[in-house]
Amino acid sequence: MAPSTTITILLPLFFSLSVSLHGVLGEIICENLPKDLCAFSIASSGQRCLLETYLTDGTTEYQCRTSDVIVERMTEWIESDECVRACGVDRNSVGISSDALLEPQFTAKLCSPACYQNCPNIVDLYFNLAAGEGAFLPDLCMAQRTNPHRAMIELLSNGAAAGPIASETTAPATTTTTSAHFAAAPSPALV
Numbered sequence: 001m002a003p004s005t006t007i008t009i010l011l012p013l014f015f016s017l018s019v020s021l022h023g024v025l026g027e028i029i030c031e032n033l034p035k036d037l038c039a040f041s042i043a044s045s046g047q048r049c050l051l052e053t054y055l056t057d058g059t060t061e062y063q064c065r066t067s068d069v070i071v072e073r074m075t076e077w078i079e080s081d082e083c084v085r086a087c088g089v090d091r092n093s094v095g096i097s098s099d100a101l102l103e104p105q106f107t108a109k110l111c112s113p114a115c116y117q118n119c120p121n122i123v124d125l126y127f128n129l130a131a132g133e134g135a136f137l138p139d140l141c142m143a144q145r146t147n148p149h150r151a152m153i154e155l156l157s158n159g160a161a162a163g164p165i166a167s168e169t170t171a172p173a174t175t176t177t178t179s180a181h182f183a184a185a186p187s188p189a190l191v
Contacts (some may be wrong), residue, residue, distance in 0.1 A: 025051060034064070037091070051095075
């Protein structure tokens with residue numbers, strides 16, 4: 001009878017410990033990520049991780065931080081090396097800028113089927129950056145595929161030509177990144 005009593009007591013204890021350890025071990029906290037996994041990661045809280053620099057005794061150090069940008073439909077995401085290569089992004093990026101969309105080589109990689117159809121985290125991020133510049137990433141990808149130079153001119157003119165009328169009709173950019181944009185955006189026929 002003693003062994004069954006021991007099992008009855010230890011089994012719930014083991015179960016509760018395993019559940020609590022899963023929460024501790026499975027949780028992604030940006031500040032705990034190493035430099036080479038920080039960029040393009042999403043914490044368990046749904047907030048994007050970003051790589052920041054700071055100076056210590058004249059030496060530049062890197063630290064992973066939690067940003068204010070929330071991704072609504074993705075959590076606990078560390079971008080794969082395959083997506084980093086396919087999309088042409090750099091894990092050592094300090095901050096992310098829409099300026100990369102002006103580079104035809106970058107846009108070609110971002111719009112490639114290997115990236116656009118398989119890497120929703122990176123595509124969602126750049127979808128929102130393009131939207132902040134008044135561009136629609138699927139349209140930019142379509143233009144990039146047919147005429148890369150025209151795509152860059154259109155992106156530049158969208159940002160530079162926004163006058164009072166355009167700014168009244170254009171929805172303001174938000175600080176919340178959502179994968180709903182990616183899901184709602186029609187995927188351009190990329191070859």
